[in-house]
Amino acid sequence: MTGPGRRGGGLLVAGTTSDAGKSVVTAGICRWLVRQGVKVAPFKGQNMSLNSFVTRDGAEIGRAQAMQAQAARVEPSALMNPVLLKPGSDRSSQVVLMGKPVGELSARGYHGGRQEALFGPVVECLEELRSSYDAVICEGAGSPAEINLRRTDIVNMGIARAARLPVLVVGDIDRGGVFASFFGTTALLSAEDQRLVAGYLVNKFRGDVSLLEPGLDMLEGLTGRRTYGVLPYTHGLGIDEEDGLRVSLRGAVRESVVAPPLGEDVLRVAVCAVPLMSNFTDVDALAAEPGVIVRFVDRPEELADADLVVVPGTRGTVRALEWLRERGLAGELARRAAEGRPVLGICGGFQLLGEHIEDEVESRAGSVAGLGLLPVRVRFAAEKTLARPTGTALGERVEGYEIHHGVAEVLGGEAFLSGCRVGEVWGTHWHGSLESDGFRRQFLRRVASAAGRRFVPAPDTSFGALREEQLDRLGDLIEEHADTDALLRLIERGAPSDLPFIAPGAPAAPPVRATAGAPGRPGAPA
Numbered sequence: 001m002t003g004p005g006r007r008g009g010g011l012l013v014a015g016t017t018s019d020a021g022k023s024v025v026t027a028g029i030c031r032w033l034v035r036q037g038v039k040v041a042p043f044k045g046q047n048m049s050l051n052s053f054v055t056r057d058g059a060e061i062g063r064a065q066a067m068q069a070q071a072a073r074v075e076p077s078a079l080m081n082p083v084l085l086k087p088g089s090d091r092s093s094q095v096v097l098m099g100k101p102v103g104e105l106s107a108r109g110y111h112g113g114r115q116e117a118l119f120g121p122v123v124e125c126l127e128e129l130r131s132s133y134d135a136v137i138c139e140g141a142g143s144p145a146e147i148n149l150r151r152t153d154i155v156n157m158g159i160a161r162a163a164r165l166p167v168l169v170v171g172d173i174d175r176g177g178v179f180a181s182f183f184g185t186t187a188l189l190s191a192e193d194q195r196l197v198a199g200y201l202v203n204k205f206r207g208d209v210s211l212l213e214p215g216l217d218m219l220e221g222l223t224g225r226r227t228y229g230v231l232p233y234t235h236g237l238g239i240d241e242e243d244g245l246r247v248s249l250r251g252a253v254r255e256s257v258v259a260p261p262l263g264e265d266v267l268r269v270a271v272c273a274v275p276l277m278s279n280f281t282d283v284d285a286l287a288a289e290p291g292v293i294v295r296f297v298d299r300p301e302e303l304a305d306a307d308l309v310v311v312p313g314t315r316g317t318v319r320a321l322e323w324l325r326e327r328g329l330a331g332e333l334a335r336r337a338a339e340g341r342p343v344l345g346i347c348g349g350f351q352l353l354g355e356h357i358e359d360e361v362e363s364r365a366g367s368v369a370g371l372g373l374l375p376v377r378v379r380f381a382a383e384k385t386l387a388r389p390t391g392t393a394l395g396e397r398v399e400g401y402e403i404h405h406g407v408a409e410v411l412g413g414e415a416f417l418s419g420c421r422v423g424e425v426w427g428t429h430w431h432g433s434l435e436s437d438g439f440r441r442q443f444l445r446r447v448a449s450a451a452g453r454r455f456v457p458a459p460d461t462s463f464g465a466l467r468e469e470q471l472d473r474l475g476d477l478i479e480e481h482a483d484t485d486a487l488l489r490l491i492e493r494g495a496p497s498d499l500p501f502i503a504p505g506a507p508a509a510p511p512v513r514a515t516a517g518a519p520g521r522p523g524a525p526a
């Protein structure tokens with residue numbers, strides 16, 4: 001890898017838990033490597049997420065992999081995330097294979113054979129990437145020691161074994177229990193799997209590393225495996241989170257810039273935390289503006305002081321509609337619309353603002369009345385629209401991306417990004433439009449004026465530049481707090497050959513039970 005043309009380096013970044021920081025560590029490693037002149041790509045065999053992105057050639061992949069591709073300074077591709085599971089309920093998910101939906105499957109159906117069938121294609125995607133990049137940094141899912149799922153695994157040790165990748169296990173020390181987690185994660189793997197587990201990376205550490213070091217030495221004594229770095233707890237790096245289901249955002253304030261507002265007033269944005277929220281990252285660009293406060297809400301009272309209410313995308317348009325009605329938010333939205341106070345509906349949030357929804361695909365609820373705030377009729381199609389549209393709104397160029405089954409027929413209002421606007425109610429299928437800086441500023445000016453706020457958008461916020469800065473900070477974290485020489489050796493040469501076996505190893509599988517417990521969320525590791 002040090003010389004041009006050297007191919008085949010790789011690493012699997014696994015975690016002791018979900019949310020240990022695998023995605024950001026993977027991105028950080030990609031950014032550090034590309035800065036060293038290494039041609040690097042990210043990969044995740046299977047991702048479970050409602051936050052997805054559309055590649056230039058129209059394939060849907062997890063946003064986390066798209067973000068990692070940006071960290072690696074390469075164009076995202078379906079090869080980087082061949083399987084994407086999009087939960088539609090606690091028990092079933094839409095399976096997206098190589099960027100296209102192939103059907104809805106229950107967790108049981110998925111683990112009962114379908115996932116195994118995907119192993120070959122997933123490994124082929126990884127091999128294809130490895131043949132054209134110096135290094136591929138793979139992200140695992142959940143924990144590699146999910147002993148109930150190991151047999152059919154296509155994202156953790158299954159992939160590491162097939163591609164002979166060294167494995168680095170990331171642990172979140174902020175939650176505590178990191179030593180037991182590292183030890184246990186290793187000790188519950190088979191001897192063959194353990195041979196690839198090269199060592200550990202401590203994430204989210206606060207305080208004095210010298211206090212941690214004796215523990216890391218003891219861990220090495222116990223496992224024969226070293227720790228490759230201790231990354232400090234860093235705020236503001238939660239970019240492009242994976243899973244809108246697991247992370248309850250209700251009541252949460254979107255991490256915003258600390259710069260003071262320019263005008264006399266701030267602008268308050270309330271985002272309805274609808275069920276199965278998709279691409280809630282759309283509002284990150286609002287939170288990046290000085291003086292814009294973005295929070296997720298689920299009660300009508302919380303809309304009262306909001307200058308803008310966003311109804312975001314959702315994998316369950318009809319379900320979200322019911323939820324808005326049950327919680328009294330629907331009435332509040334109608335009142336706002338009548339008063340000329342701004343509302344922005346994005347994708348599923350746009351669909352439900354319309355007059356009528358015909359859905360035999362997503363909810364199978366048939367004919368459903370929408371909130372009637374926009375002159376739009378939506379009919380769900382089996383075919384998914386995946387697109388990267390560009391256009392103009394408020395005199396500014398806008399780029400976006402579309403991921404939806406619903407097809408909107410716009411019957412009136414003023415055209416707005418393939419959707420429409422009536423009064424101060426705006427609706428579009430486009431995600432990501434707020435990342436277009438000029439448009440975002442114009443839109444915020446318009447909202448401020450409609451809301452009667454003396455808010456002034458900063459003239460120079462560049463969302464793209466902020467995103468790049470964040471990725472650079474991730475690269476810095478690796479460069480400054482990991483043993484990069486050792487990491488590079490690992491990526492180039494694979495796991496050391498003398499890693500000891502830690503008892504007891506993988507437990508034997510029990511005889512198959514006729515009525516095994518329900519597996520909970522589909523594809524549990526996420």
Ligand SMILES: NC(=O)CC[C@H](N)C(=O)O
Pocket residue numbers: 278279312313314315316317346347348349362403404405406407
């Ligand atoms: N991304 C979305 O919000 C999707 C909207 C809706 N569930 C559809 O598929 O049409």
